[in-house]
Amino acid sequence: MQRRCVICDSDQGPRVAGINIDVCGLGHVTYAMRCCAGCGLVLQDPAVPPELMARHYAHFAPYNAFAADEPPLTGTSLRMLTMINAQSLAPGRVFDVGAATGGMLFHFRREGWQVGGSDLSPEAIRQARDINGISLTLGSCEEALTDQRDLDLITLSHVLEHMYTPRPALAAIHQALAPDGHFLLETPCLAEPERCAPGIFSMEHVNHFEQITLTRLLHTTGFAPVSIEIGGDNPLYPVITVLARKMATPQPDTGSARDNNLAFCAAYTARDNALWHDVQTRLHDVLTPREPVYIWSAGVQTSQLLARTDLMQHARIVGLTDRDPRKQGFTLESLPILPPDEVIAAPHRILIASYSFAQGIAADLSARGVTPERIVHIY
Numbered sequence: 001m002q003r004r005c006v007i008c009d010s011d012q013g014p015r016v017a018g019i020n021i022d023v024c025g026l027g028h029v030t031y032a033m034r035c036c037a038g039c040g041l042v043l044q045d046p047a048v049p050p051e052l053m054a055r056h057y058a059h060f061a062p063y064n065a066f067a068a069d070e071p072p073l074t075g076t077s078l079r080m081l082t083m084i085n086a087q088s089l090a091p092g093r094v095f096d097v098g099a100a101t102g103g104m105l106f107h108f109r110r111e112g113w114q115v116g117g118s119d120l121s122p123e124a125i126r127q128a129r130d131i132n133g134i135s136l137t138l139g140s141c142e143e144a145l146t147d148q149r150d151l152d153l154i155t156l157s158h159v160l161e162h163m164y165t166p167r168p169a170l171a172a173i174h175q176a177l178a179p180d181g182h183f184l185l186e187t188p189c190l191a192e193p194e195r196c197a198p199g200i201f202s203m204e205h206v207n208h209f210e211q212i213t214l215t216r217l218l219h220t221t222g223f224a225p226v227s228i229e230i231g232g233d234n235p236l237y238p239v240i241t242v243l244a245r246k247m248a249t250p251q252p253d254t255g256s257a258r259d260n261n262l263a264f265c266a267a268y269t270a271r272d273n274a275l276w277h278d279v280q281t282r283l284h285d286v287l288t289p290r291e292p293v294y295i296w297s298a299g300v301q302t303s304q305l306l307a308r309t310d311l312m313q314h315a316r317i318v319g320l321t322d323r324d325p326r327k328q329g330f331t332l333e334s335l336p337i338l339p340p341d342e343v344i345a346a347p348h349r350i351l352i353a354s355y356s357f358a359q360g361i362a363a364d365l366s367a368r369g370v371t372p373e374r375i376v377h378i379y
């Protein structure tokens with residue numbers, strides 16, 4: 001699917017990455033990243049078709065509210081609360097778009113806010129109500145905000161990068177806010193290539209912002225940033241957190257991040273290639289040729305591992321497994337996704353393919369009686 005830039009509408013600019021991976025439940029997915037000639041935004045173009053993405057979310061988007069305890073105060077929630085408190089925003093009515101199970105709203109409510117929100121997932125809405133006692137509206141940002149007026153604060157946490165067409169959503173946010181209302185958002189940030197995990201251009205993220213393009217999008221949709229923070233504690237990439245106040249009218253902005261983003265993509269690609277080269281070397285060091293082995297996790301990081309190395313040729317992958325039972329019965333590169341118990345009970349070694357959760361998975365396997373010799377680390 002061809003896409004025009006969501007900020008400046010240009011369809012020009014160089015391709016900075018091309019991805020072709022097999023994704024559990026979807027089959028082979030291809031898309032590319034383009035750096036917009038007009039504003040420098042890095043966006044999917046051609047993009048994963050929205051219907052395919054919707055199927056992915058419907059089947060595999062995990063919602064895990066914590067039933068026994070209160071929801072954890074995530075890094076994002078903490079940054080957002082700290083930012084509004086630093087600007088001395090008094091608690092009022094907050095609406096969280098893409099609220100998932102209401103984990104962040106739980107903590108806003110505790111600080112005196114009247115909370116509301118929306119999500120696209122009926123399952124998330126059920127958990128928000130039953131577990132956190134928070135009532136959410138089912139629907140898109142535009143749908144959910146139709147009946148909302150004079151809100152003091154609207155939050156958008158890790159949603160903007162998923163939106164194929166953010167402008168109508170931002171218009172709905174602008175309209176639903178009080179004249180002196182604020183908009184608080186967080187999204188991944190193209191910065192610090194040396195700390196980015198492999199595969200930051202993930203299938204789910206159709207837009208990649210940084211300070212220049214995000215500011216341009218906000219100015220031209222009627223918001224003036226009052227506080228911007230880049231960094232955070234996300235293990236995969238830095239994030240940008242912005243608090244903006246509503247302006248009466250949009251402001252023109254012609255800023256371009258083109259040079260910065262092309263430099264970022266070049267540095268990131270070099271690092272990514274070097275990382276996969278190291279993984280490939282390590283695979284050959286730790287696995288004997290044609291050794292039967294299982295792969296733990298069947299997510300997109302595994303899809304990348306299979307696409308970027310010769311693991312399938314070097315070893316004999318017996319099967320994969322994943323903690324998400326919904327993935328069992330599907331295949332990845334024609335390999336079966338098996339129940340974890342079956343993999344644990346078998347004699348073969350288990351290769352951990354997850355980059356971000358490798359330590360947690362290893363600890364989990366140890367707790368289930370898997371000896372350290374059977375666990376293969378590759379990063």
Ligand SMILES: [Zn+2]
Binds near residue numbers: 006009010041
């Ligand atoms: Zn553009």
